[in-house]
Amino acid sequence: MAISLGELAERFDCELIGDPAVQVERLGSLVDAGPDALSFLSSDAFKQQLPSTKAAAVILKAENAADCPVAAIVSDDPYASYARMAAVVCPPPAYEPGVHATAFVAATAKVAESAHVAANAVVEEHAEIGDNVYIGPGAVIGPRCRISRDSRVLANATLVRDVEVGERCILHPASVTGSDGFGNAMTPDGWIKVPQVGGVRIGNDVEIGAGTTIDCGTVGDTEIGNGVRLDNQVHIAHNVKIGDHTAMAACVGISGSVKIGKRCMFAGMSGAAGHLEICDDVVVLGKGVITKSIRKPGAYAGLFPAEEARKWNRRVASLRRLDKLQSRVSELEKKDS
Amino acid sequence: MAISLGELAERFDCELIGDPAVQVERLGSLVDAGPDALSFLSSDAFKQQLPSTKAAAVILKAENAADCPVAAIVSDDPYASYARMAAVVCPPPAYEPGVHATAFVAATAKVAESAHVAANAVVEEHAEIGDNVYIGPGAVIGPRCRISRDSRVLANATLVRDVEVGERCILHPASVTGSDGFGNAMTPDGWIKVPQVGGVRIGNDVEIGAGTTIDCGTVGDTEIGNGVRLDNQVHIAHNVKIGDHTAMAACVGISGSVKIGKRCMFAGMSGAAGHLEICDDVVVLGKGVITKSIRKPGAYAGLFPAEEARKWNRRVASLRRLDKLQSRVSELEKKDS
Amino acid sequence: MAISLGELAERFDCELIGDPAVQVERLGSLVDAGPDALSFLSSDAFKQQLPSTKAAAVILKAENAADCPVAAIVSDDPYASYARMAAVVCPPPAYEPGVHATAFVAATAKVAESAHVAANAVVEEHAEIGDNVYIGPGAVIGPRCRISRDSRVLANATLVRDVEVGERCILHPASVTGSDGFGNAMTPDGWIKVPQVGGVRIGNDVEIGAGTTIDCGTVGDTEIGNGVRLDNQVHIAHNVKIGDHTAMAACVGISGSVKIGKRCMFAGMSGAAGHLEICDDVVVLGKGVITKSIRKPGAYAGLFPAEEARKWNRRVASLRRLDKLQSRVSELEKKDS
Known part of the structure; x- marks a missing residue:
């Protein structure tokens, strides 16, 4: 404009x-x-x-x-x-209100008059689409999902069921929100699926990247705070809670029941193991994996940057000899004393 | 209930x-x-x-x-x-039998009377949909795919072609099964695609997570055993064989032609390099990458947990000085002897 | 045949x-x-x-x-x-020309007579579909995208908007091309989205894997050269430029504005941090992360292969004691001199 x-x-x-x-x-x-x-x-x-x-x-x-x-x-x-x-x-594109002739909206779903449901989109039973919401082509809004005003669910994105989306959110193409968490009980006869019956609650002003997956809670909800930004191909497991304004770059993976504070930043390919608490204002650098709860704001890292392969092979060999080196030094110290 | x-x-x-x-x-x-x-x-x-x-x-x-x-x-x-x-x-949802008016089923495809094909789903030539199968909205069942009784293919999932799915399986949203493997021959003029003509065979009681991709075999099939559980955003390359009841958490990547035993567990972001054999009952811990065949059951690991960045930077520096440290110790030993 | x-x-x-x-x-x-x-x-x-x-x-x-x-x-x-x-x-399948009755093509879009638009596909405003192009079931071709002759966009793939695809390309299922880059400005009130208004330009003979995501440029285009091969679940951020015949295996992640040369190879789960330049003929081995620009062709690595967990735990402990070991050796040297 x-x-x-x-x-x-x-x-x-x-x-x-x-x-x-x-x-x-x-x-x-x-x-x-x-x-x-x-x-x-x-x-x-x-x-x-x-x-x-x-x-x-x-x-x-x-x-x-x-x-x-x-x-x-x-x-x-x-x-x-x-x-x-x-x-x-360069404002985001505007859309004519209405449901496209090739879209399908279940009889029990509610679509605001100002909303746009694009070609071949599907809105299932008891879903609610708010004012000025955009549902892109091929997107699927599952049963009982509720999308608040001014949010946009882009092409081929899926909201599985019982997902609540706040205002002004953007869910990018091929993202999946509300899929079953990975819950399985081992038995002598193999795995038994543990029903995943919780939902997902997403705050206002949240952005969810292309190909990102957010699982529903096992019981209770997975929660994404206000202003959270998730890049592409991020994975958020069941019952994770992410505080307001936390951002995660592409390919981050967060394990089940992790509770993350506000204003945290996860760089690309980083992650966290299950059932941890991470306080506000934590920065996890590229490919770092958090394996213990963090109570102190600041930067955390765990990546060895790539080097020329022949140099790197020496590092691997050195590390493998390190035990022995420790012993040799102890030996020298003994003689020396 | x-x-x-x-x-x-x-x-x-x-x-x-x-x-x-x-x-x-x-x-x-x-x-x-x-x-x-x-x-x-x-x-x-x-x-x-x-x-x-x-x-x-x-x-x-x-x-x-x-x-x-x-x-x-x-x-x-x-x-x-x-x-x-x-x-x-909390049983899984039940669906009325029938093909939705907005779905498309090719004339040569067979859909059991008790199956449900949801809105805007597509079932292509010579596909077969078994008893009580659920095909979700926007899902695509490609040519010659066969889905056995009581399985569910959820919204926007894709079975590309020649995929055989057993009974009681769940394929979660946006998963892709049967896509071309990554086969390319280098020539002076660039890469030439190697046709990927095999299929995928999936056993009974298998669950495939949201956004997970499973490639077809180059020739012969990619095989997923009974009771296998794959979480979200897992990648399974061409001709991989996964034994019964093996489970993989989110973001795992398995390279081509890897053969994995029964009851293995891969934690999040772990993986395996190509053409390896991994025996039964192997556990790969978070982000660990298997680079050699494994013949001994047990736990394998390769992750340095993230630490405060300033501590971690010392680790990186120490590792880079390790060669030199080895020499210094050798020098001391020489003098000492 | x-x-x-x-x-x-x-x-x-x-x-x-x-x-x-x-x-x-x-x-x-x-x-x-x-x-x-x-x-x-x-x-x-x-x-x-x-x-x-x-x-x-x-x-x-x-x-x-x-x-x-x-x-x-x-x-x-x-x-x-x-x-x-x-x-x-085994040639790729051939398709009858025509637009399927359940597909939707916008009035302002142009579809070549020899092209095939499959069931429930969507072609949006001002898109152009060239000769002999195949648009698979459920695929979405967004506004102003142009796909040149003999290319194939497979089931449930999404081209978001302003994506230019060359000849003989294959975009695999559930891939997303042209999604918004991850651009956010931090303010005291939280993140503000930075509009992503560039496009994506893809050369000839390019293959883009299942579930792979390629972001549009912030301003200017993201560029994928001729003959590039991207495997499944690869992530390419905004304004990345990839030279001809470069190949990336599954789960690779490339950060924003990285410029990669010709004939490079990235093994599975490898990646590159933002704003780097990587020269021609660089090979990045599995899970290696490039953190500095590379001006010398050759192989680069950064992975510690997984080992038996009890051995690996010793490595982690050794590395954490390495600082101290350095001091002990310095102490010995002092005494020794």
Whole structure:
């Protein structure tokens, strides 16, 4: 949507250095943006790209304004300002209200008049679809699921049953919410399935990535707090509780009944073993696996970065000889004393 | 389903201490269960929750019966008894037989009269759907797939082609069974796809998690034994063979042509490199990767648990200096001798 | 498709030792192939299976021809020759042109007359489906996606929006291409979503595995080069660029803005941290995570293979004592000097 720099700056209470009448109607990086695009500078790593940018305007900190060859929108937090302004310039798509002719809505389901149910979507018994909700093509909203206003369930996503979704959430394609947890009792005759009868409760402003799976509770609910962000292919097991504004990057796996605090961050491929408690403000670095409850905020890690294979093979061999090395040192100490 | 404690105890041959006329109609944890709910105590970790439970009845070992403030159902294996009784109290949903008007069934496919094919599901050429099978909304059953009685293929799951599914299986949403294996021949002009023409054979009582993918065989079949349990987002490559009652937790990855024995357990994010044999009764702990064939039952591990990042960084640095440390010790030993 | 050995050998310019009139109509391993099946021997590991094979013919190197009890097709690269010939014997399925009655194609979309759109598939606004393209059951082709000739989008796959797919590509079931990247700005009030407005550009002859997710660019496109092969459950974040003929095995995760060269290979469960450059011809071994840019071709690794748990527990303990061991050795050296 085309909007003038003056209007943008005013709406988000930023100083504008430049012509308020200039219009932006798309977004761009400093390097690629054209004269109709809004860009931003939030990290010193990209500072040297500023002087040659062709953007219409750049959102930046006051300290960088002097180096900006085009209009500057000054913000204490350029990245957050960019996020807000970009959503005005490029709003999510709008949809005509209505249920597509090829979609199926069960007789007992309720769909708000302002909601959009796309082609070949399915809304099952006793489901409730709120105002201005978007249900994408091929999405399945299972029995008794309730989706609150302004949320979007994208193409081929599945809400299995008894899933409650708050307002303004986005559930990305092929995500599955409310699938059975992995509960099995071993017997001499093999595994017996333990019925998984709980639901999933998702707060407001939550985003669930493509291919992410969230299991229902065994009894009681799996709970995802307000403002939680889950990237693609994340796995959340049964009865996990995730505090508000916690974020997990792609391919994270959280085992059953883990309770995670607020504002935690899990980097890609990290995880947590079952039945732990992780306090607020914990950061788990890439591929780190938490195996004990954490009561102290801060960063946790457990990854050996990849090295050239021949070097790495020496590490593996060294580690395997380490026991022996300990003994050799003890021996030397004995002689030495 | 409401059922009396007397009937439950009798059906599963357990001693009941309490009023046999009391009805249960839901399931609950010791802490949350109300007076219409069945609960259980199988681990000492939850023992202190027993005296204050409000459940209708608790399934427990004889040794804990004295501490139970409500009716007690005595079992040598309370968790297994709970699994069996819970399936009576909360049976899986039942469906009306029939093909939904929005589903498509190819003319050459056979669907049993007692089967249910849900909205917008697709059953392709020469597929066979057995008695009392449930095909969920948006599920796709590809050419020549055969699904035996009482199995359930849930919403948006895909059986690609030539997949044989046994009785009483559950294939969870967005799982993919029978996709092409990753077979490519390198040439000076790039990769050439190696046709993947085998199928997948799945035994009875198998459960396949949400978002799990199982590739077809290159030639010959990928085989999943009876009673196998795969959690969410597991990956099974072409021509893998998994023995009866083996279980894999979420995010496990098994490379091509691996042969796994019976009753193995793979914890979350673990895996196995290609063309290995793993004997019966092997347990692979979280994130462990098997790189050699295993002939001895037991537990295998390979994970360094995450630690505070500054501690962990010292580990990484120490490991990188380990070669040098070895030399220093050798030097000391030389001088010492 | 039945074809004579003579025709196969001639078409692919290989020497045939044996009766050119013999027909093959299926594929088989050396052990399982019957007298109507084509097999191959490309690795010495399977050499001892050759003398007893019952195949119609075996593709092999000249040096193995003498040990072949059946017809031999001689090739310098038996695996590549097998890939080519197998595609003739077992070609991918062919489909009748046309849009299935239960599929939905938006009025502004263009579908080539020779294309096949299967049951319950959805083609959204302004999408373009090229000649001889196959759109599988339940697949969703989002707004403005363009799929070039001879490509196949299989069952329940999703192209979210603005995805360009080259010729002869295969997008496997439940894959998601063009989903929002994971862009969030932290503020005192929680995360703000950063609009993800770029697209995805996929070259020719690309294969994208089941359950794999590829995010759109934040601004600008995510780019997948020609001949790239991605196995199942791979995750490609926003603005990643992958060079021609690079291959990634299952469960690989690549973080945002990583630039990967040509002919790289990522083994299962490996990955790369954000904003790195990886040069041509890099091999990342299983579960290795690249954390720094790589400028030197070769193999990189970072995995400690799983060992018996009691041995492994000693490794973990040893590593944790390593700091102390360093000090003890320093102490000895001091005394010694």
